[in-house]
Amino acid sequence: MENRELVCVACPLGCPITVTFDADGNVATVTGNTCKRGDAYARTEVTNPTRMITTTVRVEGGSAYVVPVKSANPIPKGMMMECMAEINKASIKAPVNIGDVVIENILGTGVDIVATNYAE
Amino acid sequence: MLNYDLVVVGGGPAGMAAALKAKENGIDSIIVLERAETLGGILEQCIHTGFGLHYFGEELSGPEYAGRFMKMLEGTDIDVKVDTMVLDVADGNVVTAVNKKDGLLKFQAKAVVLAMGCRERPRGALSIAGSRCSGIMTAGTAQKYVNIDGYMPGHEVVILGSGDIGLIMARRMTLEGAKVKMVCELMPYSGGLTRNIVQCLDDFGIPLKLSTTVIATHGKDRLEGVTIAKVDDKLQPIEGTEEYVPCDTLMLSVGLIPENELSKNSGLDLDRITNGPQVDEYRETEHAGVFACGNVLQVHDLVDYVTEESQIAGLGAAKFIKGEKVTGECVYTQGINGVRYIVPQRINRETDTDVKLYFRVGAVFNNARIIVECDGKEILSKKKVKLCPGEMEYVTLKQSVISELPADAVINVRVEA
Numbered sequence: 001m002e003n004r005e006l007v008c009v010a011c012p013l014g015c016p017i018t019v020t021f022d023a024d025g026n027v028a029t030v031t032g033n034t035c036k037r038g039d040a041y042a043r044t045e046v047t048n049p050t051r052m053i054t055t056t057v058r059v060e061g062g063s064a065y066v067v068p069v070k071s072a073n074p075i076p077k078g079m080m081m082e083c084m085a086e087i088n089k090a091s092i093k094a095p096v097n098i099g100d101v102v103i104e105n106i107l108g109t110g111v112d113i114v115a116t117n118y119a120e
Numbered sequence: 121m122l123n124y125d126l127v128v129v130g131g132g133p134a135g136m137a138a139a140l141k142a143k144e145n146g147i148d149s150i151i152v153l154e155r156a157e158t159l160g161g162i163l164e165q166c167i168h169t170g171f172g173l174h175y176f177g178e179e180l181s182g183p184e185y186a187g188r189f190m191k192m193l194e195g196t197d198i199d200v201k202v203d204t205m206v207l208d209v210a211d212g213n214v215v216t217a218v219n220k221k222d223g224l225l226k227f228q229a230k231a232v233v234l235a236m237g238c239r240e241r242p243r244g245a246l247s248i249a250g251s252r253c254s255g256i257m258t259a260g261t262a263q264k265y266v267n268i269d270g271y272m273p274g275h276e277v278v279i280l281g282s283g284d285i286g287l288i289m290a291r292r293m294t295l296e297g298a299k300v301k302m303v304c305e306l307m308p309y310s311g312g313l314t315r316n317i318v319q320c321l322d323d324f325g326i327p328l329k330l331s332t333t334v335i336a337t338h339g340k341d342r343l344e345g346v347t348i349a350k351v352d353d354k355l356q357p358i359e360g361t362e363e364y365v366p367c368d369t370l371m372l373s374v375g376l377i378p379e380n381e382l383s384k385n386s387g388l389d390l391d392r393i394t395n396g397p398q399v400d401e402y403r404e405t406e407h408a409g410v411f412a413c414g415n416v417l418q419v420h421d422l423v424d425y426v427t428e429e430s431q432i433a434g435l436g437a438a439k440f441i442k443g444e445k446v447t448g449e450c451v452y453t454q455g456i457n458g459v460r461y462i463v464p465q466r467i468n469r470e471t472d473t474d475v476k477l478y479f480r481v482g483a484v485f486n487n488a489r490i491i492v493e494c495d496g497k498e499i500l501s502k503k504k505v506k507l508c509p510g511e512m513e514y515v516t517l518k519q520s521v522i523s524e525l526p527a528d529a530v531i532n533v534r535v536e537a
């Protein structure tokens with residue numbers, strides 16, 4: 001299998017990473033990363049790529065229109081648009097605190113959608 | 121006249137970090153003045169994650185990062201006034217501000233920290249032919265519409281400029297169901313972080329067109345389309361490469377300018393390249409007791425670095441107020457051969473600390489060396505696999521090295537490809 005050249009997106013440094021594979025197609029080596037997170041990122045990216053999702057959710061009964069939310073952990077990259085559709089259907093009652101769960105276990109991914117700001 | 125040891129202008133991440141650091145270092149009376157309704161600065165609208173990995177070791181969104189500092193501030197006796205606009209910082213560190221509740225306010229400060237951040241270059245700074253129809257806005261304005269006001273500014277989008285805000289908005293608009301047709305970049309390289317190209321454009325198949333610009337906008341009341349064209353190596357549009365792209369929204373992400381009206385009015389000379397004040401190793405400007413940090417000093421891409429820089433300024437202000445800050449003979453820094461600028465611009469020879477020199481390069485370099493020299497002698501060199509204009513770099517000068525240099529010496533930093 002050919003090498004994969006990646007850019008680590010786990011932090012803004014964006015290290016260039018090279019992944020090599022053995023004869024069975026399993027990851028053999030990961031090089032170019034500056035830290036452990038980069039190694040982990042590269043292994044997931046070539047097997048089951050994931051991404052954080054950040055967006056907003058409507059606020060009910062508050063002075064703010066929307067409150068920002070994120071996935072508490074990365075979700076499968078291919079499910080981003082499906083998750084967005086789900087989040088756009090949801091709303092949360094004011095007052096909202098950082099960390100409040102807006103959607104539990106979104107689409108069975110095991111990941112919660114949580115608020116990332118206050119809203120009154 | 122109100123008396124304070126330290127007055128901080130701007131309550132973004134820079135202002136908050138500077139105030140907290142000064143407090144930690146024994147300064148009694150501190151006030152932060154912020155013209156917006158809340159503290160947090162631009163971070164309040166940056167809802168994507170990627171903040172705080174260096175500083176907190178966690179991937180936070182903008183509001184979460186700012187929220188941590190607001191919590192820390194609440195735990196101190198630092199005064200905060202929001203909805204308060206600073207109008208003037210005069211000689212002798214007299215700060216004039218205004219708000220609806222108190223009217224005109226005057227503060228006598230021992231030291232002042234300027235932390236006003238930056239704003240986006242508006243359309244006027246570019247020359248694009250076409251009428252002033254609606255649908256043309258900066259990416260940051262669009263970001264505020266979507267993330268704070270919960271309102272979609274358009275459905276078919278072209279983005280001009282590949283700065284981080286533009287890249288982030290390309291993803292944001294796509295997630296909300298808009299069609300982002302392309303990002304055009306005048307230069308042959310992107311102005312944004314590589315990670316943002318990967319996860320904001322590549323992930324969604326949005327093309328990045330390098331060496332391309334928008335030469336005209338079309339539409340009367342609402343934007344209907346734009347004409348794009350390739351540019352040559354002098355950045356001039358090439359005839360025959362024009363292409364019409366239908367769209368209802370054009371977002372501009374063509375750079376940030378430090379918000380230095382206050383600094384200029386107070387008589388500070390601005391660095392030609394950074395457009396920020398010129399500072400020493402503690403971020404003290406040419407005016408005694410006036411410090412500057414964050415995006416008002418140099419445009420940062422990482423808030424973690426803003427925090428680090430602002431803590432240096434906060435510590436410097438504390439030392440100044442306590443009469444412990446070294447001032448005297450200086451050495452000067454200068455970026456040459458590919459290095460566009462250096463912050464700080466000067467260093468006190470007898471400084472009590474190691475000093476990081478921050479800089480940006482003017483082009484992309486692979487497998488390059490950064491060389492620091494004084495009087496033709498190499499002081500330091502550092503290998504870099506990749507250097508690009510979108511990313512701020514630094515090298516660290518040891519205190520022992522600085523104290524050996526003659527007064528008024530010039531330290532040159534350059535790239536060797």
Ligand SMILES: Cc1cc2nc3c(=O)[nH]c(=O)nc-3n(C[C@H](O)[C@H](O)[C@H](O)COP(=O)(O)OP(=O)(O)OC[C@H]3O[C@@H](n4cnc5c(N)ncnc54)[C@H](O)[C@@H]3O)c2cc1C
Nearest residue numbers: 130132133134155161162170206236237285414415422423
């Ligand atoms: C769209 C965007 C995306 C970004 N993405 C990332 C990212 O992914 N990761 C990352 O680490 N960093 C990112 N950054 C960078 C980071 O957010 C900024 O570098 C940081 O917010 C700068 O902090 P600051 O305090 O200097 O400026 P600001 O946050 O702009 O704060 C300045 C404050 O000063 C106030 N002010 C100005 N003038 C006056 C006055 N006269 N009187 C009173 N108050 C005044 C303003 O209202 C404002 O609140 C991003 C920045 C932007 C704009």
Ligand code: SF4
Nearest residue numbers: 008011014015034038
């Ligand atoms: S490898 Fe580590 S340092 Fe490099 S980009 Fe990834 S997370 Fe950041």
